[in-house]
Amino acid sequence: FFVNFKKIFFQAKIMKNINLIFRFQQPNIYINSSRFLSLTQLKQWQKYENERYFGYEPSAEEPWKRIKHGLSYDLRRAARRYREAKYDAFRRKYPINYMFKKDVQDYELLPMHVEFFIIGGGLTGSSIAFWIKQFCRDENITVSVLENTDNFTKTRSMLGSGVVSQQFSIPEMVDLANFSAEFFRHAGEHLRILDNDPPDLHFLPVGVMHLARTQEEADAFKEAWKIQVDRGVHVALLNKEELKAKFPFMRFDDVVMGTLGLENEGVFDTWQLLSALREKNISLGVRYLKGDFEGVTSYNQGREVPLHGAVPVEEVSADLLNMHKINGVVIRPQMSGASPRPINCYKIFNAAGPWAGEIAKKAGVGFKGEMMRIPLPIVCTRRTNFVVHAPEVPPLSMPILMDSSGIFCRPDAVGHNYICGREPTKSDAAKTLKEENQQIKPSDEPSIDYNEFYEQVWPLLVERVPSFRTAKVINAWHSYEDVNMFDEAPIIGEHLVHENFIQVCGLGGYGPQMSIAIGKAMSERLYDRAYVTVNLRKFDMRRIMHGSRCKELFRCV
Structure with missing residues (x-):
């Protein structure tokens, strides 16, 4: 017996060394020399993947095995859920449902692989995640949203004016506005969680007024009015x-x-919409990760790969191009001393809003290669909003004013308070870009210049509405929005080289109301392989390559 025991012991050590050298993952009871009689076996890597998605279920030639596999799938899924819940310390505590908690996050349980990775946890990113899970609520379709809590306090998702308007000159923009307005009308039904009270967006119906001061502008208004009426806008x-x-x-x-505007126009609380979307997404299984985007990973393993357009077509290899495709992202958790961590993903959405241009640069857009050399023309622009108290202005008769001089004014609920300001210019965008390049911290940002209201906004506002001559400023804040410097129109669609790197940015002032409809269009693009509700092919990056601009006549705040 002693001789047989010694023989088995040496065989176990030999098998262990062979497994370490060749990394075979096969069942073996001789894994550890101290516990060579353990019955624990190593599982194959297929067991950790989605077997239905990757095709590891029995084939059609084995009907009995398929029946057994289908009947036992729910049991195996329930067992997997039990094991995950048993050893998941984060879920035993409570989920992340408040975006400003920096100390509550499952750092140890960051996913290794997700199907859809969304950069930006604002209205646009949360809307995309919401519609993806609405189309398919399978737990194997994982969605993760990356957000930075330091930027939440200055984005349009929280500080935007929340104007809903249907007056646009581009037909696709009118269709997007129609869909969003209908969603806001039934937001309580769409975003309600089980038996909880439906969320209230605090919607205030107010018509939007645009004014034309020249005959050319009046003719353009007539043509846009025909487009709007044809699409059912009142x-x-x-x-x-x-x-x-x-x-x-x-x-x-x-x-x-x-x-x-006579119908489906007004103002809503963007913060209430964002909170309702986040709570609904968390209930559907969407994971919000707090961190910074560091870059992307590809299949090239550090080798230089020629991209399309960089070398002649006959010298380009399809295998090399496939090796250069993006297959994941690298994020740095928002914690002290954390190192970047890779996450493999199938689709990446750049919905970072004002910081979408920086995200694209970190992904290699705008550097080398003919197609990759085309940058994403998104810049961060700062807008100053002033809350004024005007007791002489009739509160129930004042519309949302979009003056051609560049100023805007809209009611802040029912009363004598109004939110006013002016449209940012290219010089404002250049100034904001300079501050971003200097990496100014939020605590070191410039303070509110109240003289801007009395020197640039108030004179034009009093000229249009004399009742504002007694208006007094009671509050003000800075908000940041993404502006497309090419044609001030949205950029929506896949990148020219990386088809799984999707851009959803450049929405500007109308981002809060368009985010719902754009999220629906992105989900249709993923599951139906085409735009069904609204065709958004006009807004992809090909127009930048061709030099064709898509100008919108009407502005929105």
Whole structure:
């Protein structure tokens, strides 16, 4: 017996060394020399993957095995859920449902692989995650959203004016606005969680007014009005006399024509919408990760791979191009001393808003290669919003004013408080970009310049509405938005080289209301392989390559 025992012992050590050298993952009872009689076996890597997705279920030639596999799948899934819940210390505590908690995160349980990875936890990113899980609620379809809590306090998702308008000159923009308005009408049904109270977006119905001061602008308003009416938008086209009769407290001496929305327009609370989306997403299984985006990973393993357009076509190998495809991201958890960690993913969405241009640069966009040399023209622009108290302005008659001079004014709930400001210019964008390059911290950002209101906003506002002459500023804040410096239109769609790197940015001031419809379009693009509700092919990056601009006549805050 002693001789047989000694023989088995040496065989176990030999098998262990062979497994370490060749890394065979096969069942073996002689794994550890101290416990050579253990019955624990190593599982194959297929056991940790989605067997239904990767095709590891029995084939059609084995019907009995397929029946057994289908009947036992639910039991095996329930057992897997039990094991995950038993050893998941994070879920035993409580989930992340509040975005500013920096000390509560499952750092040890960061996913190794997700199907869809979304960069940006604002309205756009949360809307994409919501519609992806609405289409398919299978737990194997994993969705993770990366967010940075330091940037939440200055994004349009929290500090945006929340204006809902359907007056656009591009047909696709009108369709997006129609879908979002219908969603807001039934937001309580869409975002309700089980038997909880439906969320309230605090929607205030107010018409949006655009004014044309020249005959050329009036002709453009008429053409846009025809497009809007054809798509079911209720918009009134008013001349100067009709404007004076409807709004006697306003001046229209320099106005030729104006438009006024009659339905599905107003303002809502962007913070309430974001909170409702996040809570709904968490209930659907979406994971919010707190960290910073560091870069992407590919199959090239550090080798230089020629991209399409960089070398002649006959010298390009399809295998080399496939090796250069993006297969994951690298993130740095938002904690002290954390090192970057890779996450493999199938699709990556760049919905970082004002920081979408920086994300694209970290992914290699805008550097080398003919197609990769085209940068993402998204810059971060700062907008200053002023809350004023105007007791002489009639609260129930004041519309949302979008003046052609560049100023805007909209009611802040029912009362005598209004949110005013001006549209950012290219010089403002350049100034903000300079501050971003200097890496100014949020605590070191410039303070509010109240003289901007009294020197640049108030004179034009009083000229249009004389009742604002007694207005007083009671509050103000900075908000940041993403502006497309190419044509000020959204950039939506796959990258020219990396088809799994999808850009959803450049929404500007109308981002809060368009985010819901764009998220629906992205989910259709993933599951149906085509845009079904609204065709957004006009907004992809090909127009930048061809030099064709997509100009929108109407602005939104």
